[in-house]
Amino acid sequence: MSLPNELVDSIVENLYSDRATLRNCALVGRAWVHYSQRGIFREIVLRLPISSEADYTTLSDVYLKVTGRLIALFDAKPHLATYVQSLALQKFMVPIPNQELHANFYITTASVKLYTATADVIQRLSSVKNLSFSSVYWDCIPPFFQATLSSLFRVPSLTQVSFAHFHIPTFLELASLLSDVKNLKVLKVEAKLLYTGVDDVPDDSILESEETPRSIQLTELELLEVHHFISWFQQDSCPFEVRHLQSLTVGGLDFLKTIALVQHVGRNLRELRLMNLQQIDLNNYLEYTPNLQVLHLGHLFQMDSSTPVPIIQSLFRPLLKQDGNEFPLQRLTIDLTILMRSNPLQIDHWDEWTAIDTLLLRPEFAPLKTVGFKLGPLAPYKGVVEFFSGKLPFLVGAGKLVVA
Structure with missing residues (x-):
């Protein structure tokens, strides 16, 4: 008995993280081939071998064989290249002994082959939606490969770009690349961007974009330790509109x-999502988010001598001035890292969390459905989850508390 295509699609979609099973599914029958191939080629991760690695030669040979097979496949069956929706580029850099990254660098014949093979793969991809960079040194890759990467930012299907440890000479160059992503919806800067040249901030007189100001509508933005974007987004000439962000x-x-x-x-x-909060005076944040439904507080620390409870109280304090009007928040998640020298069950600061329990009992937070705590790895100390839950009796009784 044959299954409806919609059911086959649903089954295969749940196997996207298991390529071995997807390859087996492609052999089941003709109806399964299309959906299985779409899962197999959905994401490509290209990690360049590094010359300092002991088995660099072997890794380079393997890389060239894999990219060669991809190129042959895409040439023989061009529709397979259209299935590639996510492309991740990792470790694209040339080591420069005893030199600054922005100095002149050398590129070996072996590395040119690797970059050429990668460029040949990229040039066959026309439907990429998600592009991510991790440990990429823009000023240490050959010019022809810079041109290939620049062309990726102009692919019409591209809607999400992510950076993690991306090195580029100036912010202006990065802003210029991003301005080419006409349909960008999601921008994530997950770790530091490093500028190896002038630490510049674009202004209307310097950065020129062919794109109409505010014509690119971002819906999701993640910025960690990056200052320049904030100034850029508020400039009249910026092509990105961020005032309609959802996340x-x-x-x-x-x-x-x-x-x-x-x-x-x-x-x-x-x-x-507010990460690494350290300020006690946070009275302004939530006053500006009247329609907020999900709040995530990350990287808070419970220590021997301190607790993040005052920070959380300060964050919510402005909402208590609303004469009982409800705040629309429905889900609150707190990542709590516990750094203690002694047994955490013997620390007095846990008692302060009862103030958060009382705070969230107020009518302003009636829409709140779930309060989740992630306590991190505490395997040596049994009973921490139960002990902590005991400090929040209201949330437990209301069935709102989730502790893991």
Whole structure:
């Protein structure tokens, strides 16, 4: 008995993380081939071998064989290349002994072959939606490969770009690349961007874009430890409109600049993730997010001598001035890292969490459905989850508390 195509599609979609099974599914029958191939080629990760690795030669040979097979497949069956929706580029750099990254660098014949093979793969991809960079040194890759990567930013299907440890000479060059992504919806800067040249901030007189100001509508933005974007987004000539964001993640930024960004984009936010909060005076954040439904507080620390409870109280304090009006928040998640020298069950600071239990009992937070705590790895100390839950009796009784 044959299954409906919709059911086959649903089954295969749940196997996207298991390529071995997907390859077996492709052999089941003709109806399964299309859906299985779409899963197999959905994401490509290209990690360049590094010359300092002991088995560099072997890794390079394997890389060239794999990219060669991909090129042959895409040439023989061009529709397979259209299935590639996500492309991740990792470790694209040339080691430069005893030199600064922006100095002149050498490229060996072997590395040119690797970059050429990678470029040949990329040039066959026309439907990439998600592009991510990890440990990429823009000023240490050959010019022809820079041109190939630049062309990726102009692919019409591209809607999401992510950076993690991306090195580029100036912010202006990065801003220029991003301005070419006409349909960008999601921008994630998950770790530091490093500028190896002038630490510049674009202004209207320097950065020129062919794109109409505010014509690119971002819906999701993640910025960690990056200041330049905040200034750029508020400039009249910026091609990105961020005032209609649905989701924002910020962390590690200057406190005043972070507040300015939340104030600038907060009215339409449905989800806000605040990472590495350290300021006690947080009275301005949630006043600017009247439609917030999901709040995630990340990287808070419970220590022998301190607790993040005052930070959380300060964050919610402005909402208590609303004369009982409900705040629309439905889900609160707190990542709590416990750093203690002694047994955490013997620390007095746990008692302060009862204040959060009382706070969330107020009528302003009636829409709140779930309060989740992630306590991190605490295997040596049994009973921590139960002990912590005991400090939050209201949330437990209301069935709202989830502790893991």
